[in-house]
Amino acid sequence: MPKSLPLTSVNHVGLMTVHLDESIAFYRDVLGFRLVDRPNFDFPGCWLFNYGIMIHLIHNEATEGSDEREIDTRGNHLAIHSDDLETVEARLNEWGITYRKNEIVDRGIKQIFFHDPDGHHVEIGTYPPLPPFVD
Secondary structure, X not given: OOOOOOOOOOOOEXXXXXXXXXHHHHHHHHOOOEEEOOOOOOOOEEEEEEOOEXXXXXXXXXXXXXXXXXXXXXXXXXXXXXXXXXXXXXXXXXXXXXXXXXXXXXXXXXXXXXXXOOOOEEEEEEOOOOOOOOO
16 A cells, blocks of 8 residues: 655645635634735635634635525534633624534533534534544
């Protein structure tokens, strides 16, 4: 079997958005990301960074659709660690953001899931250290 690719780290997560201005405000104001200078592409978008993660918001009308989806803890999502889920929950309530709480008892993981303005799932959780590798 060939060796795995010579990768070093995650560079960014790209998310398509119909609601560019609302998404910029959400990631900046609600999640605390900071705007990063973006190349002069021929399409609208935005780059943001914080917590060791870069997010590229990519405007794309083709993603138009219903943003009224159920919060799904198994859906594709961006997950960010917090040591203070009580404050996270209080702030989500202040913003009027609907969320769903989840707990994985045997691992000591507590999670709060919600949507960004385009319906992408966001997870904020408390996570223990990395579990042992199984390979």
